[in-house]
Amino acid sequence: MGWGFRFLNYGYTSNGIMYYDNATNTWQEYNLTKIGTVFLQGVEFVNGGQYDTEKTAFESYKVQNYEDSSSENTIVGSTFH
């Protein structure tokens, strides 16, 4: 069903690690620095992954607690079609 690209804004850098905890069967974070700020203005997403919600045209995942706390992700005046 559908096709397209996905713009993934992923908030982790490689300063720390993620590791799999076999005791709890979950992914754990260790000393991760989280960034991932974006500024998109007037961007046209054409035939993006929104035709399949598993591959949405724009996805943000774990973008939080970034180093420059004054930064803000901005998506303005863009189209997704």
Add this chain to the structure above:
Amino acid sequence: MHLEESEKYEITNNVFFKGIEKLVSMRKIKSVKFNNNLMIGALKRTNIAFKTLVACFLSENTFNKASGVQVKNNVCQGSYGHGFALPYVPCSEVGDKYIYNNLAGSCEIGFIFSKSADQCQAAADAKVYASKQCIMNHSPGTTQVMFKRMALTDCYGRAFNLRFGMGSDDARANVDEFYVNAISRPNCDYCYGVSAIPCANQEALRLLAITINGETLPDKFGTGYDVICRTETFDAKAFLRDIKFKNYRETYGESALSQCGNNYLFRPHPIASDMSGSHHFWSSTCDNCTMESMAIFDAPKQSELGWFGGCGDIVCTGKRNYLIEDHDGSLTGVSGGGTFIPSNPEIGDALDGCTAYNGPMNGHFCTRHDLAVLEYESKAKDKDLRIMWPVTLTREATGADQQYSHQTNGYKEWEWDGNEPLNRRLGRFISIINVNSTYNMTFLSEPPHVLKLQLQKRVE
């Protein structure tokens, strides 16, 4: 667009055009401002057999003022499912307007609200047009819901419902400042009819029902969100102020509305066999409406007779024991106001000042304010182990009021083991009474050893 476990986003002045299931969805977010965006065309999947949640905008987590989330001034035009699927906000923040002035049109359901963390949950400032159901509610863990400042037009199935789960001995819904118009463009000769916006068989408000459970997004959604599958609670009432209904009629004179009609204000939930909430109106109007279009008071279902999960030898009596009261006459236009009695001729025919409406309304309107709902239940150990009903309330004749007797059934069977009813019906009863009167209360068998009684509140 999907945001997950993310924060500090400002998403403004964007256009989202055509997408499968969700145009914009968010989960575990904070400090996100989603303002002034246009969303057009949330489509359903066509390659799967089951129905999935479709929405222009879906938030799976709750918001409060401290979370820094804003969803303001957005438009959803066209959704096979929901326009906006949003959490309730705490009642104490209903005036803070961080979810504000969003507009949905041409949706199956304009706005659907899901549970917040608070026992008093609120929603406000929504606008919906030309949708099958404009506002959909049903949330668990709630003792009070509050709705304010909404405009709903051309809701061609139902404008809104009042529904939540958990309840209490003092459970209520508050609705203020609504504008609800059945047909917003009565002179438009191409707007309504089979090939345009449906304009027949509408209802403005599905009356309040409260059950012990509730539903939450995204596990439950769509028109099935309003299902009743567990027992109803002990108390339910709604207080409504400054509600402006318009154009609810059985027939219309305008040539452009020849296909329109049978549009009514109030109707009980069809599955609410044991209790519908009473509704109290102040400063509310219905412009270009008729008395006959005020309600359809469905009679109890004959299909609920019987002992296999039903109400036994007499019908369930919840649909005969609630009130709709126009406290100041503004809603009905009757000087001094009055009270609607649903589907209960034993009382309506006996009391002075009551007029029968035997058409689809199937009720009485009484120019009196001395009716109330008596709620009573067995609190004994055997409250759900033995049958002590029906309860017969007999009122002696006084003045111009005639004597009458009125039977009330216990609650229906709601406890099942697979396909087998467990015969655990509650000894719980809801009866209309006339206050300042003396009644003889007779149980079919030995009365409960411990009986709790309360009069349902008529004012806040």
